[in-house]
Amino acid sequence: MLTISIDTSSKVPIYEQIYKYIREEIKTGDLSCGTGLPSSRGLAQHLEVSRNTIDMAYGQLLSEGYIESIPKKGYYVCALENLYLEGIHVKEPYPAQEESSPDPVENSSYQVDFSPSGVDMDYFPYDKWRKLIKECLIDDNKELFLSGKHQGDLALRCAVQSYLHQSRGVQCSPSQIIIGAGSDYMLLLLSHVLGEKRNMAMENPTYKQAYTIFKSLGYGVMPISMDEQGIRVDLLEGSGADMVYVTPSHQFPSGIVMSANRRTQLLAWASQKENRYIIEDDYDSEFRYFGKPIPALQSQDPFGKVIYVGTLSKAIAPGIRMSYMVLPEQIAEQYRAKAEFYFSTVSRIDQNVICQFFEQGYFERHLNRMRKVYKAKHDILWQQLKESGLQGHISGESAGLHFLLEQKDETDHAAEIEKELVEAAKREGVKVYPLSEYYIREERRKPTILIGFARLKEEEIIDGVNRLVRAWRA
């Protein structure tokens, strides 16, 4: 007979206490394979609990495979050819503490971090997200736990298509859209679809993560200088590049909007050779504060030369791993031939929740709200910088989540001057970002500092600018 000490004052139900006790006995081998268990009536009497309680505990053990019921004989401990239990007492060889904490504490010495990346998660509609997840998991929605379409669920692709069409002018059918777990994955997949490694031109300065990825994938990378209209297509012509990666709506990090003329030139360049393509990364088109909307380059492309890439990392949250890619028909065909067999990298549940987030209007409202939130931070930072008397020209004010503070004179030593400014700021507890970090190849130019605001509160912005004044006036 099993003697189990039952704690009637515990929050754990009695049947669960009994179930857990027996389960442990089986796992440790104290109740070995083939051992008969007492009858539920006998054990109920012995433990002075109801028979129903014992039946529930036995039922649980039965359903989980610890015991089996042999008709007319009773319950027996199973022959657990159970891999999971094997070696359960083996000492853990590697403690969890082995690695350092997930986030390096390098930045902890800063009072204010004007990072140009990151998002403000204080205004995320967590309640809506919970509601959508709850709704989509209601009624044991089995379908969502099975494999879906490799390109992404059709309903989600339709929602993305509709959004891109309405907000960015993108022209495509859902069959040209690929949903994937983040922009890095999209570029990895795209590189695989394109096959042979190409020469990739990039704006100089540029988004360094994309640069690192292209380099690591074996692309030859050609930095192309920019002027106030955008990437210099005249330099692109002679570069030997057959692909180009651009951010035309709001160049990262310079904030330049590619001019209509330059767009025409760029599309013409791509149209001249069969294998030329443009990757348009529309990474933060959602946040624009002044002026007319800038349509996507894809919307102006009559040649089928633009591969459009977008992400929900900024518009929703970076922890939600979702990006999308719109392939021109010719590349879509290559995708179908070379990569269609890859299973989707986004869970069905996430796809469903995000689809509903679009369809039920939450996405639109969230964007409207965030535009307002960021605009307010933007205005405060703008005003503080203006009133601070800090030297230099402020730009990048029409869109995005950072400003650029640019010195008056061009020099060959921009990187060194920026380094001094960054270090002076650091001594006052402020982290700012040198434009040199974004250059693939340095150029004669005006020293420029990036000042981002997405993650800062009003008082931090004010404090930060005051610190910059102290740092740079000294």
Add this chain to the structure above:
Amino acid sequence: MLTISIDTSSKVPIYEQIYKYIREEIKTGDLSCGTGLPSSRGLAQHLEVSRNTIDMAYGQLLSEGYIESIPKKGYYVCALENLYLEGIHVKEPYPAQEESSPDPVENSSYQVDFSPSGVDMDYFPYDKWRKLIKECLIDDNKELFLSGKHQGDLALRCAVQSYLHQSRGVQCSPSQIIIGAGSDYMLLLLSHVLGEKRNMAMENPTYKQAYTIFKSLGYGVMPISMDEQGIRVDLLEGSGADMVYVTPSHQFPSGIVMSANRRTQLLAWASQKENRYIIEDDYDSEFRYFGKPIPALQSQDPFGKVIYVGTLSKAIAPGIRMSYMVLPEQIAEQYRAKAEFYFSTVSRIDQNVICQFFEQGYFERHLNRMRKVYKAKHDILWQQLKESGLQGHISGESAGLHFLLEQKDETDHAAEIEKELVEAAKREGVKVYPLSEYYIREERRKPTILIGFARLKEEEIIDGVNRLVRAWRA
């Protein structure tokens, strides 16, 4: 003054009706930028509702950026430089119906599909999953919406490490584990980490998805014949391959367990040259019904030559896109040099939920239950096949989710004979799978049919075997 017809019998709150009406007016342009809205008191009187109701509607419009409040003047429609709204009336160019239904209906003509793939989702602990998601989204858990560690959250890697150590004998630290969105992604990432394309040996027959991926990634693929002990290492020696992809615990699809002797030979082969590596795909080690547990090849590897890949697609659900890869130290170093900068492909929320699923014991219980469920189906199918009088040898009975029905005599025409058997079964409404589908290169062998059971109910199994008897006796 706005005249809004309010439906007091509607379930939609009155403030929301007003809010929605005004929002639509703004979106359509009927209320244009700069238009002043009536005072909340005035509109309340006009509509005969409480002023509080109007304040709520205005508050909502305000927070979403549709209107702005100008002190001492009132509410005004915002200058919506709002990309999202731009073109909202443009006709949808591509209707959602364009693509065919997500699942091809090809199989609908079958009464019974003995597919060797797929899982039974009837016993998934949906309630537990919901509970974990709910817990992890409680208190606006912001952290989970931000970017995490690129290799996967440390807590999840510790849980995976502990599980693999206990159940499979795998020896590793969490720093050797990469979490990613599915096994296809893992192989894509691995190929990138390994750099130059190699010659990849594969068991013949093999898992065709992996074969397709290696081929598409530019690997030379060498099919290596098997015998009853597993892959023939003598043939591997002369093949010129420098990598090999194997399923030693339960070969897919033959069900052969690699013998101890063969494992030693394989590890010795890998140890002979610096660049030789073994990819061990432990795709379904969870479902073993008889005999001693088969430890992972990785656990027996003293040389650091085994790259271990596993998935939660079978053990949890295919819609949950999560796999893991354990890199030997040397490859882990290459990962850090070449691919560590890739952001994770699994959402933080999913990582957290799965981590809790392990830590709170749900995974173990679910596996125990599923082992029982599949064992019951397995037993019924085994018994039905035995009693059916069908000719041939039944194998693959100790593990996994399918049997093999093998004819007595070797032939050079195995594929044709299998095709006839498959077609005869089709005429009786049963889908079975020819082993020829899994061969990279055909061989002289015994014709063999795969009969899977994971997704079938008891009565379907019985019905299916009866149909096979009719099909093949004729």
